[in-house]
Amino acid sequence: MASARATSGGGRAARQESLRHHNLALTLRHVLDAPTPVSRADIAAATGLTRATVSALVDRLLAANLVAELEPVAAQRAGRPAVPLAPAKGTVAAVGMEVNVDYLGVRAVDLGGHVLQQRVEEGDFRGSEPEEVLGRLAALAGPVLAVLSADGVVIVGTALALPGLVDSVTGPLRVAPNLGWRDVDVVALLAEHPVLAAMPPRLANEANLAARAEARARRGEPASFVYVSGEVGIGAAIVLDGRIFGGRHGWSGEIGHMALGTAGAFDEGGTLESYAGQDALHEAAGLPRTGSAADIVAAARAGEPRVLAALERAGAALGVALANVVHVVDVDRVVLGGIYADLAPYLRDAVLAQLERRVITAPWAAVEVDVARAGRYPAMTGAALEVLQAVVEEPAAWVPA
Amino acid sequence: MASARATSGGGRAARQESLRHHNLALTLRHVLDAPTPVSRADIAAATGLTRATVSALVDRLLAANLVAELEPVAAQRAGRPAVPLAPAKGTVAAVGMEVNVDYLGVRAVDLGGHVLQQRVEEGDFRGSEPEEVLGRLAALAGPVLAVLSADGVVIVGTALALPGLVDSVTGPLRVAPNLGWRDVDVVALLAEHPVLAAMPPRLANEANLAARAEARARRGEPASFVYVSGEVGIGAAIVLDGRIFGGRHGWSGEIGHMALGTAGAFDEGGTLESYAGQDALHEAAGLPRTGSAADIVAAARAGEPRVLAALERAGAALGVALANVVHVVDVDRVVLGGIYADLAPYLRDAVLAQLERRVITAPWAAVEVDVARAGRYPAMTGAALEVLQAVVEEPAAWVPA
DNA sequence: GGCATAAGTTTAGTGGGTCAACAAAATCAT
DNA sequence: ATGATTTTGTTGACCCACTAAACTTATGCC
Numbered sequence: 001m002a003s004a005r006a007t008s009g010g011g012r013a014a015r016q017e018s019l020r021h022h023n024l025a026l027t028l029r030h031v032l033d034a035p036t037p038v039s040r041a042d043i044a045a046a047t048g049l050t051r052a053t054v055s056a057l058v059d060r061l062l063a064a065n066l067v068a069e070l071e072p073v074a075a076q077r078a079g080r081p082a083v084p085l086a087p088a089k090g091t092v093a094a095v096g097m098e099v100n101v102d103y104l105g106v107r108a109v110d111l112g113g114h115v116l117q118q119r120v121e122e123g124d125f126r127g128s129e130p131e132e133v134l135g136r137l138a139a140l141a142g143p144v145l146a147v148l149s150a151d152g153v154v155i156v157g158t159a160l161a162l163p164g165l166v167d168s169v170t171g172p173l174r175v176a177p178n179l180g181w182r183d184v185d186v187v188a189l190l191a192e193h194p195v196l197a198a199m200p201p202r203l204a205n206e207a208n209l210a211a212r213a214e215a216r217a218r219r220g221e222p223a224s225f226v227y228v229s230g231e232v233g234i235g236a237a238i239v240l241d242g243r244i245f246g247g248r249h250g251w252s253g254e255i256g257h258m259a260l261g262t263a264g265a266f267d268e269g270g271t272l273e274s275y276a277g278q279d280a281l282h283e284a285a286g287l288p289r290t291g292s293a294a295d296i297v298a299a300a301r302a303g304e305p306r307v308l309a310a311l312e313r314a315g316a317a318l319g320v321a322l323a324n325v326v327h328v329v330d331v332d333r334v335v336l337g338g339i340y341a342d343l344a345p346y347l348r349d350a351v352l353a354q355l356e357r358r359v360i361t362a363p364w365a366a367v368e369v370d371v372a373r374a375g376r377y378p379a380m381t382g383a384a385l386e387v388l389q390a391v392v393e394e395p396a397a398w399v400p401a
Numbered sequence: 402m403a404s405a406r407a408t409s410g411g412g413r414a415a416r417q418e419s420l421r422h423h424n425l426a427l428t429l430r431h432v433l434d435a436p437t438p439v440s441r442a443d444i445a446a447a448t449g450l451t452r453a454t455v456s457a458l459v460d461r462l463l464a465a466n467l468v469a470e471l472e473p474v475a476a477q478r479a480g481r482p483a484v485p486l487a488p489a490k491g492t493v494a495a496v497g498m499e500v501n502v503d504y505l506g507v508r509a510v511d512l513g514g515h516v517l518q519q520r521v522e523e524g525d526f527r528g529s530e531p532e533e534v535l536g537r538l539a540a541l542a543g544p545v546l547a548v549l550s551a552d553g554v555v556i557v558g559t560a561l562a563l564p565g566l567v568d569s570v571t572g573p574l575r576v577a578p579n580l581g582w583r584d585v586d587v588v589a590l591l592a593e594h595p596v597l598a599a600m601p602p603r604l605a606n607e608a609n610l611a612a613r614a615e616a617r618a619r620r621g622e623p624a625s626f627v628y629v630s631g632e633v634g635i636g637a638a639i640v641l642d643g644r645i646f647g648g649r650h651g652w653s654g655e656i657g658h659m660a661l662g663t664a665g666a667f668d669e670g671g672t673l674e675s676y677a678g679q680d681a682l683h684e685a686a687g688l689p690r691t692g693s694a695a696d697i698v699a700a701a702r703a704g705e706p707r708v709l710a711a712l713e714r715a716g717a718a719l720g721v722a723l724a725n726v727v728h729v730v731d732v733d734r735v736v737l738g739g740i741y742a743d744l745a746p747y748l749r750d751a752v753l754a755q756l757e758r759r760v761i762t763a764p765w766a767a768v769e770v771d772v773a774r775a776g777r778y779p780a781m782t783g784a785a786l787e788v789l790q791a792v793v794e795e796p797a798a799w800v801p802a
Numbered sequence: 803g804g805c806a807t808a809a810g811t812t813t814a815g816t817g818g819g820t821c822a823a824c825a826a827a828a829t830c831a832t
Numbered sequence: 833a834t835g836a837t838t839t840t841g842t843t844g845a846c847c848c849a850c851t852a853a854a855c856t857t858a859t860g861c862c
Binding site: 805812813819824 | 840841844850853858861
Binding site: 013014015016017019039040041051052054055075077078079080081082083 | 806807808809810811812813818819820
């Protein structure tokens with residue numbers, strides 16, 4: 001498939017239909033990405049299409065319930081008032097799911113990004129049994145899907161975020177170290193539960209999906225950054241112009257395993273995770289190794305010196321690793337997510353210091369370090385957005401003939 | 402520009418014309434990428450366009466001298482024999498140039514990838530004066546351009562490969578450590594020479610352009626890899642599905658500055674370049690520091706133990722750095738270029754060993770280590786290909802109305 | 803109420819495809 | 833040799849999605 005693309009040069013023949021598909025997607029994106037409702041005339045002006053064409057396209061989007069007309073607001077200026085268009089609410093949605101080390105959950109999101117339904121269960125899933133955990137997940141998904149169906153919501157599909165390596169080419173979860181899972185056919189196990197049998201999820205890495213949610217939360221701003229997801233493991237995702245860059249198999253951003261080196265020589269020493277992972281942090285801070293992230297945050301807020309020192313050291317390690325990432329992919333923004341978002345006040349300076357010191361391009365393009373804005377459980381939202389992406393890219397498939 | 406893209410969602414309105422542009426480019430790519438001449442019917446079958454449409458498109462490409470009809474060869478099977486189509490030879494070309502530490506040169510390449518003209522001058526340009534060096538480059542370019550013009554070749558444009566950081570957004574060469582150049586407005590300096598005044602080159606990093614030549618040399622094969630360019634500095638380029646991934650400013654792949662850490666803690670120690678760069682190699686091998694790469698190759702072939710040990714150590718450092726790259730961008734192939742291509746017999750095993758040991762995804766997708774195949778001075782070829790890319794992507798601009 | 807202005811719709815026209823029939827040039831079969 | 837077969841490339845009727853420009857609708861302003 002990928003090699004076919006490579007040989008043929010990427011891209012199929014464009015027919016008349018392709019034109020319409022392209023412009024339909026363009027129009028839809030315009031409605032979805034706009035911070036405030038837009039009119040047909042706005043879309044025409046922004047895209048370069050004529051108003052006639054936009055009208056025709058919008059009609060199709062309305063018929064498919066992807067877009068809705070709002071009540072006209074009192075116009076400020078002369079002329080016929082515009083009909084505001086916005087993403088349709090609660091008509092088309094996707095279901096994002098997540099299994100992580102200390103929680104699992106299900107979240108339904110519509111095209112406008114609104115959460116329609118949600119169920120989350122906290123717990124400790126280290127060294128858990130996949131069958132049992134996925135059973136619990138299915139139990140959460142059941143009522144969510146039931147309510148959506150009852151409300152007449154069209155469910156586009158489902159996706160599941162996992163804290164590990166998912167092979168996007170061939171399917172299975174290869175390994176999720178902190179769950180203790182290895183070579184688990186997650187889709188098959190979930191398919192045993194009737195509620196999900198008809199809707200097999202696509203799987204993806206937690207960090208990549210969280211980054212998608214973060215990209216959406218930042219739409220309108222420069223959309224290229226490295227998202228760092230600090231949990232028990234450390235994942236990252238590379239976002240370029242609003243698109244997640246997953247790599248050949250979906251395994252990009254595995255910075256937790258980056259070699260940093262310590263004593264002796266470059267070929268000895270630990271990985272980033274061994275310096276800045278949650279467990280390493282607990283240990284360095286003198287807290288119980290299996291504690292939660294909240295422990296560290298509380299201790300840091302209380303100003304405990306040992307904890308603050310541990311955080312500064314972790315921040316430095318993270319900064320070195322991120323400098324390497326910046327050297328490899330040339331991005332000029334880092335977004336701290338997961339536990340690092342909460343710990344940012346105690347980490348950020350150390351991260352910035354290393355970036356400034358090591359990144360050779362820093363004099364011309366300083367690397368900025370931001371805190372994540374996508375809210376709690378971003379990977380669940382991102383999983384839903386991942387599925388909705390299919391609608392955004394090919395709305396024609398969802399439009400009645 | 403980039404933010405406008407981000408807000409509008411990337412992509413302009415498609416009109417009827419866009420259809421033709423797209424299909425024209427598709428058809429041209431098919432002729433260019435095919436290992437052997439193709440017929441109109443072949444293109445139709447491969448692209449999904451009808452033969453009628455392909456005929457019309459090919460007529461335009463013929464009129465523009467982008468494609469040529471060859472003499473029919475004796476057909477093997479029944480039916481009217483096909484008219485073979487191939488990239489036109491010597492009708493349309495681009496000029497690639499390069500200034501590097503120990504040579505500079507100019508090379509003209511046509512759409513079929515054939516070298517039409519070439520001038521190379523060897524020398525030592527460490528700590529050189531930009532004005533003088535660029536003057537020499539212009540002196541080489543003069544005759545090349547003259548011959549092309551005399552032959553009636555349409556010159557699409559020029560590009561210049563440099564061993565340093567070129568800001569692709571705002572223009573100037575920021576820094577080329579091994580030339581000793583800093584904040585040089587290369588385009589302005591070259592424009593002072595009449596031959597190049599009308600054809601200002603676009604600038605890019607040497608490794609990125611070399612990787613483009615390598616990608617072309619491998620067309621038809623899986624086209625995702627990391628290209629490592631070992632010269633005095635160490636650069637890399639990330640190639641994904643045949644496209645060079647340059648990053649925000651064109652500064653991706655700066656792995657020479659990757660922190661590997663040595664004694665003490667992760668925040669001390671050296672960069673990859675300090676372990677595996679050409680100067681470091683010379684020093685570790687006990688050869689004069691300013692020697693050439695040929696010295697090392699000769700000594701290694703002679704089997705000198707100290708040299709072999711130095712190469713193994715450099716290979717290990719490179720392997721650690723490349724493992725980091727693989728973790729960040731998820732590619733499963735490394736191509737050794739520059740001096741590393743010549744040194745591959747003595748480095749490769751050490752690189753592979755580190756990759757196998759450190760890359761956590763290795764069990765499911767082993768990272769392969771290849772040797773570059775793009776020949777001598779790949780960045781010159783790549784620079785020309787970079788310019789020709791514009792024709793390949795938008796042939797409509799070069800087709801008479 | 804009339805005029806200016808802007809949003810959205812209608813209708814004719816155009817460009818670039820498809821489809822099907824046909825012409826051209828070879829091999830194959832008798 | 834001659835006609836049947838096969839494949840390539842071309843021709844012309846048709847179709848679809850866009851543009852352009854006129855028209856209708858709905859407001860603000862004087």
